[in-house]
Amino acid sequence: MGAELALVTDALVRATPLMIAGLAVALAFRGGVFNIGAEGQLLVGAAAATTVSLAGHAFFGRGVVVIALAAAAVAGGCWAAIAAELRRRFRVLEIISTIMLNFIAIYLVSFLVRGPLQEPTHIYPQTESLPAAARLPILVPGSRLHLGFALGVAAAVLLSWVFRKTAIGFRIRATGASPLAAFTAGRIDVSRTSFLVFLFSGALAGIAGGIEVTGVTFALYENLSPGYGYTAIAVALIAGLNPLGIIASGIFFGALETGASALQREFAVPSSIASVVEAALIIGVLTLTAIRNRRVPGRAS
């Protein structure tokens, strides 16, 4: 019973960064911005949250978690702003620039955990552990399931509401669906809208990193993210970029990945099988989407 509960909560813990980064990807894609940089934004978010938590817990007590997550959002947003500004000013393709920024973020974290943020003994390439006051509360006693999961679900519900009900959400959808019509018929400032979408997408991914540090790892280290930001693209696409669907697809991928680790432990099935299943799923979904789009009438020439 306890073991089974742990399997479920572990899956939800694993699902949390996938879900939140997935929302970041969905926000960007729905707004016509191909932000492939959730991974990098997540990492700088994690770094910022760690720094703020370690430096600030003495002053702020329990409240430091909130400030750490805010710092993670700002850091993720700033990291995305580099690519967003390059796109707005020079039309640099964000697909390329965000991937490059991912690499920079990975090595930035490497530098931090071997340099300025390394733990006091200077033996391990990681930071000091966060004190208890700087950690997210646990939702289910006896498990690792933390408040971040609930925050992720809330963010999904909020984003869904923004898309469906608000004027700004409508402008984002219009800009993403057809920038030309959004400008000509809707007189929407398309470049400003996609710039802001880019920043908020980065901020969400940054929060995913902040939550991972304050909820799961309690420290910054090199392989903090096993590619959450990339899997998040799959999570978002499988859900059809629908925020509520991302709750489900996030949990699905979380279960898949924790299940694969369990399979490897128990039955020596290589855990790479999860990656293979993920990749096959993405190709399948993309193919189905392409087929559906081809059937839209009046798309000739």
Next chain:
Amino acid sequence: MSTDDTSNVALELHDITKRFGSVVALENVSLQIKRGRIKALLGENGAGKTTLMRVAFGMIQPDAGWISVNGVRTKLPSPSRAIAAGIGMVHQQFSLIPAMTVVENVALGGTGTFSREEIASTLSDISSRTGLVLDPFAKVAHLSNADRQKLEIIRALAHKASVLILDEPTAVLAPGDVTELFKQLKSFAHHGGAVVLITHKLSDAREHADDVTVLRRGRLVLNEEMSATTDESLAAAMLGSSRDFSTPQRKSIPSVSTTVVSVRSVVLADNPRRSPVSLEIGRGEIVGIAALDGAATSLLRAIANRVKPLSGTIELPERIGFVPENRKDEALIADFSLAENLALADASSRSGVMDWNAIADETTEVIRAFDVRTPGNEVSPAKLSGGNQQRFVLGRELRGRPALLVLENPTQGLDLNAAHFVHEQLGEARDNGAAVVFYSSDLDELADLSDRVLVVSRAGVISVPPDRDNIGRALLGTDGS
């Protein structure tokens, strides 16, 4: 002249019909292209010239009709089959690889192995026959536009083209190069080749072509030897001589009215050398804009507040309705429902929470008032016919009575009923006090609908009385090419 001699026909198109979605691009067009002659294919933008020739080149499959090459019925499922059948096409946008040399570009599309020397000798053959001379080992990136076009033609000839189709070949050329081009085309025709020249420039066609075919709105309206035509008969055919539809419009003499639009010394980015444009448009008048070759596009968009002028000022009212020519891509979003497309019109001024119930009601009201045939307001506009899309867009833009309504070719691709409906709506908007500005490529539409007409060209803007002859003459006089 043995124009009826069928043994001379290199390429024949029979009753070609092509639809894109609900738009009829070509309707029962038949055409003969003869050896030894240059045929001009004339027509306004969107008349179907390029589409027709893409059918002949295997790029587009017709919905109905068939093609014969050298008298033999042939299927052309792809450009490579067309090339194999001896048809070559030079597109408006060159299809060359700049990083490669002339011979390498000629070798493109071949199969198996190739030898530079062999191709170079083919090229020198071609140059001695036609006068098309190019350094075979020059990099395309270093060639001028005129030379790149030469290379396109040489490539077609190297692939043994006996029919050469050129899409607006003079658009990218300096005047001297134009003369050169036609000299070479004539020599190609002289050696038994057939040439099709897609153009909207009357002067080029009249000077150099032996035969002329005119398309208008996807229909063949004139097919003659050039010598049997006049400037006036060609212009009339291009711009609409026969009445396509009747327009029961009351011409109101605009009473001295308040100015709605005031354009002062405006210079636009697409025509920076045109003398600055100044004009005024008042309440309760319909102003028609006549122009060739999109010369009025950005002026119209500046009036619709969609384009910023380089210099000068434009005073505009708060509420402006705008109906772009490209409904599918600019007026409507196919991924959105009709209700969402209605909300799009004032997307930029909305804030807070969207009242989708109210928007759905408004959509239903527009659908009713403008008689849009649709299964409901939750469907995609892509499910509607072109006429119903236009009714919907017009209804959306006229909602809330804008002080100014700007339209681009508002009846393009519409059937008679829908076109008539659009005309009525424009009249009603005018009678309700709106200023209406519309561009049309149809002379009759301009003459019948407008209270006054402005002819916009590369040179400037002149005002003419709203009748066909005056508009036509002003257009030709200011063609400037």
